[in-house]
Amino acid sequence: MALSRKSGAGLGVGPDDATQVSSDAPANEPSALVVNTTAVGQPIVVSNTLWQSVDPNAYQGNLEPEVTHLRELANDPSSRRDDARWSGALEVIPTKADYVLDLIRANSLWPLLSGLACCAMEMMSSATSRNDMDRWGMFPFRASPRQADVLIVAGTLTTKMAGPLVRLWEQMPEPKWCVAMGDCTCSGGRYKRSYSTVEGIDRVMPVDVYVPGCPPRPEGLIYGMMKLQQLVKDRRGHWPDRAIGPTVPADV
Amino acid sequence: MTAAPPRGHLHQEPPSDDPRVQLDEAAGVFEPVPPYPPRTEREAEFYTLGDGEMFINMGPQHPSTHGVLRIVLKLDGENVVDLDPVLGYLHRGVEKLCENADYHHSIAYLDPLEYIASLFCEWPGVLAFEKLLDVQVPRRAEYIRVLCTELNRILSHSMFIGWMALDLGGLTPILYGLIERDEIAEMLAALTGQRLLYNYLRIGGVNGDINHEFMSRLGDWMSRATTQIEANTTLLNENEIFVRRMRGLGKMDKETAFRMAMTGPNLRASGVPLDFRRAHPYSVFPELEFDIPTREEGDCLARYLVRIDEIKQSLRIIDQCIHNMPDGPVTAKLPRLLRPRPGRAYAAVEGPRGQYAAYVISDGTDQPFRMRIHDPSFVHLQAVGVLMPGHLIADAMAVMASLDPIMGGVDK
Amino acid sequence: MDAALKRRLEARFGDRLTAPVYQRHDETEIRIGPGDVPDVCRTLHDDADFRFILLADVAGVDTGEVMQVVYHLWSDTSPDWLRVVADGLSRDDPRVPSITFLWQGAEWMEREAYDMFGITFEGNRDLRRIYMPPDYQSFPLRKDFFLPDDAARSPGAGVRHMEQSHTPRNARPGETMRKVRA
Numbered sequence: 001m002a003l004s005r006k007s008g009a010g011l012g013v014g015p016d017d018a019t020q021v022s023s024d025a026p027a028n029e030p031s032a033l034v035v036n037t038t039a040v041g042q043p044i045v046v047s048n049t050l051w052q053s054v055d056p057n058a059y060q061g062n063l064e065p066e067v068t069h070l071r072e073l074a075n076d077p078s079s080r081r082d083d084a085r086w087s088g089a090l091e092v093i094p095t096k097a098d099y100v101l102d103l104i105r106a107n108s109l110w111p112l113l114s115g116l117a118c119c120a121m122e123m124m125s126s127a128t129s130r131n132d133m134d135r136w137g138m139f140p141f142r143a144s145p146r147q148a149d150v151l152i153v154a155g156t157l158t159t160k161m162a163g164p165l166v167r168l169w170e171q172m173p174e175p176k177w178c179v180a181m182g183d184c185t186c187s188g189g190r191y192k193r194s195y196s197t198v199e200g201i202d203r204v205m206p207v208d209v210y211v212p213g214c215p216p217r218p219e220g221l222i223y224g225m226m227k228l229q230q231l232v233k234d235r236r237g238h239w240p241d242r243a244i245g246p247t248v249p250a251d252v
Numbered sequence: 253m254t255a256a257p258p259r260g261h262l263h264q265e266p267p268s269d270d271p272r273v274q275l276d277e278a279a280g281v282f283e284p285v286p287p288y289p290p291r292t293e294r295e296a297e298f299y300t301l302g303d304g305e306m307f308i309n310m311g312p313q314h315p316s317t318h319g320v321l322r323i324v325l326k327l328d329g330e331n332v333v334d335l336d337p338v339l340g341y342l343h344r345g346v347e348k349l350c351e352n353a354d355y356h357h358s359i360a361y362l363d364p365l366e367y368i369a370s371l372f373c374e375w376p377g378v379l380a381f382e383k384l385l386d387v388q389v390p391r392r393a394e395y396i397r398v399l400c401t402e403l404n405r406i407l408s409h410s411m412f413i414g415w416m417a418l419d420l421g422g423l424t425p426i427l428y429g430l431i432e433r434d435e436i437a438e439m440l441a442a443l444t445g446q447r448l449l450y451n452y453l454r455i456g457g458v459n460g461d462i463n464h465e466f467m468s469r470l471g472d473w474m475s476r477a478t479t480q481i482e483a484n485t486t487l488l489n490e491n492e493i494f495v496r497r498m499r500g501l502g503k504m505d506k507e508t509a510f511r512m513a514m515t516g517p518n519l520r521a522s523g524v525p526l527d528f529r530r531a532h533p534y535s536v537f538p539e540l541e542f543d544i545p546t547r548e549e550g551d552c553l554a555r556y557l558v559r560i561d562e563i564k565q566s567l568r569i570i571d572q573c574i575h576n577m578p579d580g581p582v583t584a585k586l587p588r589l590l591r592p593r594p595g596r597a598y599a600a601v602e603g604p605r606g607q608y609a610a611y612v613i614s615d616g617t618d619q620p621f622r623m624r625i626h627d628p629s630f631v632h633l634q635a636v637g638v639l640m641p642g643h644l645i646a647d648a649m650a651v652m653a654s655l656d657p658i659m660g661g662v663d664k
Numbered sequence: 665m666d667a668a669l670k671r672r673l674e675a676r677f678g679d680r681l682t683a684p685v686y687q688r689h690d691e692t693e694i695r696i697g698p699g700d701v702p703d704v705c706r707t708l709h710d711d712a713d714f715r716f717i718l719l720a721d722v723a724g725v726d727t728g729e730v731m732q733v734v735y736h737l738w739s740d741t742s743p744d745w746l747r748v749v750a751d752g753l754s755r756d757d758p759r760v761p762s763i764t765f766l767w768q769g770a771e772w773m774e775r776e777a778y779d780m781f782g783i784t785f786e787g788n789r790d791l792r793r794i795y796m797p798p799d800y801q802s803f804p805l806r807k808d809f810f811l812p813d814d815a816a817r818s819p820g821a822g823v824r825h826m827e828q829s830h831t832p833r834n835a836r837p838g839e840t841m842r843k844v845r846a
Binding site for chain 1: 311312313314315319320340341342343344345348349352360361364367368426427430431433434437447448449659660663
């Protein structure tokens with residue numbers, strides 16, 4: 001369901017919110033992820049200097065990105081579209097098949113049961129009768145990371161738990177996304193000065209959506225998941241260059 | 253996780269030539285066995301495998317560990333022979349943070365300890381501060397405290413019923429438990445502003461008076477609470493599979509219960525009618541009429557039934573609070589900067605899991621010198637080492653669920 | 665304020681108390697030396713006119729000068745909480761006998777006191793760290809362990825094994841630890 005700019009006005013987000021505009025709806029202005037520089041046609045590449053998988057061949061790191069038979073057009077700079085995607089390193093021209101795949105993925109995001117602390121209660125609450133996340137296909141909270149799409153980190157991340165959590169993240173197969181739920185995962189929250197907490201999970205893993213609150217209301221988490229759906233529809237594919245930290249480029 | 257952990261004092265396996273295993277070892281496979289020689293007697297005893305035994309790691313991420321708890325199980329087939337719980341995956345350093353914060357601010361740190369029963373975590377801290385400051389709490393505030401904490405108790409027990417069934421494999425009762433929890437959470441959100449970590453109790457009273465929305469929601473809910481709770485619990489009480497699985501499981505007699513320093517429903521299910529609201533009264537409990545449900549058997553079913561009976565007694569207490577609510581202020585007048593006299597104070601309350609307590613040492617400054625928080629889940633979780641061995645894995649999970657631990661409280 | 669309890673305690677343990685029995689509100693406090701802990705606790709547990717069979721709490725305290733281990737007990741013979749303070753442990757090598765022979769439930773509470781303060785409980789079969797990782801070097805609740813004050817200088821700055829085992833670099837020079845006669 002595409003949120004047009006007018007209908008999204010009351011959602012409490014600013015007019016510059018990128019996800020209010022769906023780039024797959026026809027005749028929309030380009031996504032706000034476009035940087036207003038002259039180099040609009042250049043792909044925005046976030047190079048991966050911080051995080052490497054153990055196996056250099058994992059995540060197709062050393063393979064050529066998948067391109068369609070329109071490889072010539074892809075490599076031709078004059079044919080670049082205006083809405084430069086920040087995952088332009090793949091230099092994929094979106095096709096209808098990709099669009100459908102991303103739509104499928106967005107409407108069937110399976111979270112991993114990774115509730116660590118109090119926010120897990122609100123996550124459970126948002127998944128059950130009153131605020132039902134099953135309406136968007138997110139009901140099966142998988143116990144195994146191999147079967148999950150989204151890692152909703154709900155609760156304080158401590159230094160002892162950071163290792164297992166990153167291991168869980170590594171075990172999840174691509175495409176995968178990460179939602180930082182609650183203040184403790186966004187920035188450390190009320191435990192920012194403690195000796196044993198990690199100030200925000202974006203110090204150890206890439207994060208796509210931040211849902212602040214202590215704990216965020218179930219409606220808040222659902223809004224965060226809807227934003228994630230929007231991101232899934234916008235991004236189209238996986239990112240071998242994804243780095244630890246927020247997955248939004250620094251220019252935005 | 254940079255180098256492969258050295259093979260421990262256990263099986264001395266030759267290095268593998270399977271490239272997948274080599275890759276795993278290079279990545280640092282998460283072995284249940286610690287990569288150093290045993291340091292204590294118990295560690296040596298546990299990490300020595302007998303004939304036909306194996307280790308299974310129920311890692312910190314597991315659907316039935318009530319949070320982030322890691323248990324290394326020593327199994328003989330499917331029987332649990334021994335287990336070693338590893339804690340600390342949620343240790344947030346609350347006691348140290350409280351030492352560096354004001355007295356008023358420390359109350360907010362106490363909330364997320366047991367996030368289901370937040371008000372019971374704040375209450376002993378607040379009581380201890382009031383003892384140090386010799387503050388008299390107004391009667392209306394005391395009644396409001398009892399009211400909202402009893403609601404919190406019902407919320408916690410409703411979730412317990414859900415989790416108990418979930419750990420046995422039943423996926424429906426958790427939904428019913430969460431319906432109850434959502435209703436009470438909305439009620440308390442109308443009163444305190446928050447669904448979960450209320451931060452409502454203040455030194456000398458509570459944060460705000462009762463408002464219309466809270467009363468209307470409360471009245472609405474009370475009118476159908478009894479039937480709703482009956483319906484939720486009948487679903488399980490009359491379920492033959494549930495009852496037969498739980499009966500006789502994890503029996504704990506009186507001596508074991510005292511030896512493991514149990515309090516609360518776990519102790520009352522073993523035949524000891526000890527409830528600190530009657531045995532060591534605080535607040536306005538001497539004026540309220542309620543019974544103390546006790547059971548003799550000491551098994552999982554008894555612990556479950558005791559909590560259901562406690563819900564009914566809590567409804568009774570809430571009813572009396574509503575009808576006998578006095579008028580008056582809801583908080584005592586206190587200066588913003590609190591400097592109690594040097595001294596020590598210990599306060600304990602009876603919560604849904606047992607005794608919640610706080611031991612505060614004051615040195616005359618505006619920050620507590622030592623804020624010791626005693627949490628029942630931490631103490632009760634030791635009982636899994638005593639009760640679980642000898643059962644099958646599935647029953648072992650039921651035993652742990654019946655002790656009702658919350659990892660926020662266990663790890664502080 | 666149970667005067668009868670105070671009399672019984674003084675009669676029974678008079679020579680081992682290192683301070684007068686202190687009572688305030690609903691708490692009674694006795695102070696003993698660390699070596700007396702097993703005998704005193706056993707007497708309090710077994711004796712017919714004490715019967716302090718419920719162990720409520722075991723806490724470690726760092727007063728800045730000495731360390732203490734504080735036990736809270738409850739009995740149905742008295743309306744007061746009984747606090748037993750094992751006082752006078754040195755800050756360099758605090759040792760106290762364990763009471764796990766009476767209450768097995770004290771095992772983890774003693775492990776926590778060891779983890780947070782470094783107090784060694786002699787006789788505890790399982791004295792290893794419980795909250796911090798097993799290779800952690802510091803004892804966080806000691807008064808000479810300072811909290812990091814800035815996120816950038818904190819342990820969680822993006823390194824895989826995040827642990828700070830020394831005083832952070834931003835600890836203000838000349839900042840002394842707080843000492844208290846508790």
